[in-house]
Amino acid sequence: xxxxxxxxKVHEGLYLIDPQTTKLGRRIIEHSVRMIDEMGMECxxxxxxxxxxxxxxxxxxxxxxxxxxxxxxxxxxxxEWVAARINLNTMNIESAxxxxxxxxxxxxxxxKKNSSIEFVDEEALHRIVVQEGAKAYHHKKVDANNKEGxxxxxxxxxxxxADLVLEINPNFPYPRSLASTLVETANNNLYFAQHxxxxxxxxxxxxxxxxxxxxxxxxxxxxIIYAYDFTKNGKHEKTLLSLQN
Amino acid sequence: xxxxxxxxKVHEGLYLIDPQTTKLGRRIIEHSVRMIDEMGMECxxxxxxxxxxxxxxxxxxxxxxxxxxxxxxxxxxxxEWVAARINLNTMNIESAxxxxxxxxxxxxxxxKKNSSIEFVDEEALHRIVVQEGAKAYHHKKVDANNKEGxxxxxxxxxxxxADLVLEINPNFPYPRSLASTLVETANNNLYFAQHxxxxxxxxxxxxxxxxxxxxxxxxxxxxIIYAYDFTKNGKHEKTLLSLQN
DNA sequence: TGTAAAAGATAGTAAAACTATTATTTTTTT
DNA sequence: AAAAAAATAATAGTTTTACTATCTTTTACA
Numbered sequence: 001x002x003x004x005x006x007x008x009k010v011h012e013g014l015y016l017i018d019p020q021t022t023k024l025g026r027r028i029i030e031h032s033v034r035m036i037d038e039m040g041m042e043c044x045x046x047x048x049x050x051x052x053x054x055x056x057x058x059x060x061x062x063x064x065x066x067x068x069x070x071x072x073x074x075x076x077x078x079x080e081w082v083a084a085r086i087n088l089n090t091m092n093i094e095s096a097x098x099x100x101x102x103x104x105x106x107x108x109x110x111x112k113k114n115s116s117i118e119f120v121d122e123e124a125l126h127r128i129v130v131q132e133g134a135k136a137y138h139h140k141k142v143d144a145n146n147k148e149g150x151x152x153x154x155x156x157x158x159x160x161x162a163d164l165v166l167e168i169n170p171n172f173p174y175p176r177s178l179a180s181t182l183v184e185t186a187n188n189n190l191y192f193a194q195h196x197x198x199x200x201x202x203x204x205x206x207x208x209x210x211x212x213x214x215x216x217x218x219x220x221x222x223x224i225i226y227a228y229d230f231t232k233n234g235k236h237e238k239t240l241l242s243l244q245n
Numbered sequence: 246x247x248x249x250x251x252x253x254k255v256h257e258g259l260y261l262i263d264p265q266t267t268k269l270g271r272r273i274i275e276h277s278v279r280m281i282d283e284m285g286m287e288c289x290x291x292x293x294x295x296x297x298x299x300x301x302x303x304x305x306x307x308x309x310x311x312x313x314x315x316x317x318x319x320x321x322x323x324x325e326w327v328a329a330r331i332n333l334n335t336m337n338i339e340s341a342x343x344x345x346x347x348x349x350x351x352x353x354x355x356x357k358k359n360s361s362i363e364f365v366d367e368e369a370l371h372r373i374v375v376q377e378g379a380k381a382y383h384h385k386k387v388d389a390n391n392k393e394g395x396x397x398x399x400x401x402x403x404x405x406x407a408d409l410v411l412e413i414n415p416n417f418p419y420p421r422s423l424a425s426t427l428v429e430t431a432n433n434n435l436y437f438a439q440h441x442x443x444x445x446x447x448x449x450x451x452x453x454x455x456x457x458x459x460x461x462x463x464x465x466x467x468x469i470i471y472a473y474d475f476t477k478n479g480k481h482e483k484t485l486l487s488l489q490n
Numbered sequence: 491t492g493t494a495a496a497a498g499a500t501a502g503t504a505a506a507a508c509t510a511t512t513a514t515t516t517t518t519t520t
Numbered sequence: 521a522a523a524a525a526a527a528t529a530a531t532a533g534t535t536t537t538a539c540t541a542t543c544t545t546t547t548a549c550a
Binding site: 040138142191223224 | 284285286287288376377379380382383384385387388391396399400403404418419420421422423424425426429430433434436437440441443444445446447461464465467468469471472473
Binding site for chain 1: 496497498499500
């Protein structure tokens, strides 16, 4: 299992100076990931970060316009990294269903990691995505941010999943909604298992959490994709809709 | 279509003085809903609210410990209101599947409203739930808040849905995850249709948005519930799992 | 070696999130 | 109706955050 060097390219609108290209920039990434993971976005400030890296607050502002932009930068880095892992692990696989399963594996974080970039703690970053990710777009500036490309990586990932779904079942009516639901459901169930266990059936036990989430995603995903097509001996009848009453 | 008087009871840990019992309290609710809907949680402050209602900041602090507690109070009010509408609309219905469909109707906001409480704008509150709701539990104090009952209304609603799912299919393995996924998927697709349309298949057109979301929820929900049970002429075989490869 | 860009150091502003104090009004009790 | 209690209003103050301005020093590199 080699650790391949993957180069993560993050959208230009998400920084003033590309942090991956300078020493200070990489220190900002490294320590902001660790600090946000430890204290959460609310308590994390540029002031605290600058002390932690023995730098000055204005220096950080030369890389990122504000805390929110840094946050979105980190999320994009994560989704680009997920996309890279998906590409790497699916490139030689013929079956679309098998490729989709690998995607579910990666978004549930149960796939073997095969990249390591020294200044990014991907596990801490994944915890940030699970705990804080929804805040990236749940605010009043979402439309302005969207125009600036803040959510491109996430949207591209969902589109990739939607295309896979359509490859498996070209008649499926909700490929985009299914894609976003799968990603959100992965994060939610990981989070709920740890903090609001009555909202999930997966258990935070024995290091099997991400595998359980993957099983859940497969069950939901393939259930939805095939449900209305394979009832009654494969005839395309809306059998279920009549069974419901 | 009578407007029934429904009394919404919110968990005691969510306020210092019950705002529904005093004039100032009701003014706080009324104007905070309107202001949060207009400016979002980030821009909303107790200072601005106190000016708006010609009161003083410390007076508001005697009702709610802080902005976050007020926010969670409003969300709980909303989920209690949803639960009340569900109870009202399902009480005389025999079929569990029909009851579940009514639940989906209410959480997608496409059911006829049948309550009106003069000082709460339920449509504005629903927009707040869709746009800001996830922030209630995505932070580092989630466990402490959970112990204080901040999420009781939401968890009870999900449990009610999970019980309905089990009533329809007692063998279903993920009732809680399905329940939370349905509620989250309802909110997400309403939000995506308006702000991130590439993440959903429903369209924000012609006042049919909530009906489209309801159709989506039914498709996902009943697809998942029945998928693995009714393949191959109703035999309980894991046909789909073998079809996937 | 010289120049430009980056980084560091220091200081400052505006607003938010509270808290404390005191005065006034309203409500309740006797 | 008067006294006591509770709620509200008014004012002022503290700490922290988010951000800006300015100036000096260091580093990169041509």
